[in-house]
Amino acid sequence: MASRRLLKDFLLKRVISSPVSGVRHCSSSSSSKTAPKIPHFSKKGRLLTGATIGLVIAGGAYVSTVDEATFCGWLFNATKLVNPFFALLDAEFAHRLAVSAAAHGWVPREKRPDPSILGLEVWGRKFSNPIGLAAGFDKNAEAVDGLLGLGFGFVEVGSVTPVPQEGNPKPRIFRLRQEGAIINRCGFNSEGIVAVAKRLGAQHGKRKLDETSSTSSTSNGDVKHGGKAGPGILGVNLGKNKTSEDAAADYVQGVHTLSQYSDYLVINVSSPNTPGLRMLQGRKQLKDVVKKVQAARDEMQWGEEGPPPMLVKIAPDLSKEDLEDIAAVALALRLDGLIISNTTISRPDSVKRYPVAEETGGLSGKPLLNLSTNILKEMYILTRGKIPLIGCGGVFSGEDAYKKIRAGATLVQLYTGFAYGGPALIPRIKAELAECLERDGFKSILEAVGADYR
DSSP: HHHHHHHHHHHHHHHHHHHOOTOOOOGGGGGGGGOOOOOOOOOOHHHHHHHHHHHHHHHHHHHHOHHHHHHHHHHHHGGGGTTHHHHHOOHHHHHHHHHHHTTTSSSOOOOOOOOGGGGGTTTTTEOOEEEEOTTSSTSSSSSHHHHHTTTSSSEEEEOOOSSSSSOSOOOOEEEEGTTTEEOOOOOBBBHHHHHHHHHHHHHHHHHHHHHHSSSTTTTTTHHHHSHHHSSEEEEEEEEEOOOOOOOHHHHHHHHHHHGGGGGGEEOOOTTSSSSHHHGGGGHHHHHHHHHHHEEEEEEEOTTTTTTTEEEEESOOOOOHHHHHHHHHHHHHOSSSEEEEEEOOOOOOHHHHHHHGGGGGGGGEEGGGGGHHHHHHHHHHTTTTTTEEEEEESOSSSSSHHHHHHHTOOOOOESSHHHHHHHHHHHHHHHHHHHHHHOOOOOOOHHHHHGGGGO
């Protein structure tokens, strides 16, 4: 509503300040001799001025009468005009600019309710929709409020390392726009857990203040969605420092500092850009890390809602034996969930023909869709549907998200799709996903989870 009021005020000022031929200024008889002269307009000038005023008045009338949902949709669609501009910029600079825009509220805010068919409850937390933003976009929790306001059901920040680190040398992000893909080798560039904790602490405090001052959030009996950061659920992805020799200690430090602000935590053992990290996916190594991190979390004092769920993010470049080991650890230690998957070090045939494919780093985007979905399917079968899975990799449409859900995903994340499609992609994916569910006769997301393999 604030944006609409500002636009109306602007339009009104334009009308008031616009010079019109033939307008006389009121003056007393004593001052009529000194009245300012009205400039003469040519016929063409009068027509142009009249047309401008007409457009301004018409625009003002439209803004004042259009309903909020239509206006909100217009704002999201308008962001498509900005995408070509971002495409002209260096990839990492464009990324930083997008984060800054979200942090300063220069992005549209979703005011329309999500389709009820998309709502679900996972880990005792209510999601208004299953579409989330993956870790890697907002690494330092700079834009949580703005990103949740775009209409994501959840946002995951990080990866966050204990000690600040620059990451790998630049350039380290490469676009393959023709294939809807990105190669990155950022290497956990992070401001560190202290900086992130300060930001999340401030956000958490604001949320609590809003809840205290609100008188309608619990009085109308409606289901309340959201978590510790605002209207959506917040996840924090934990990483290890490049030079650290004790990965478990790094993750434990992240738990101690950031878990109080998180609706769920993620142990990232699958980035291809930190040497030796993926070795932690082995059965013995993973079991050791998860046990230590879980113990650190459980030793902390928690309120009625209990400790945040603990998830592990795995790679798509795993053998059947690797997947069996991870599933065994997840079931034995009662992990709360798995994220499938991170970027791939492989290069599909569709990508190999581009020179940039020779750059080292993880590949994300459309070429990852089938690979990550197949791994998701295998893990759903191996865990017998007992563990919530988050499907990530190559999601650019509601149909893509639906494939993930039918393959076993309870929730879905995107990143590269958002980088290319911008804010307008989010409402489109949600609408398309709702259509897919209704088309196949499902009444909820949870009914469709793993439908292809049940």
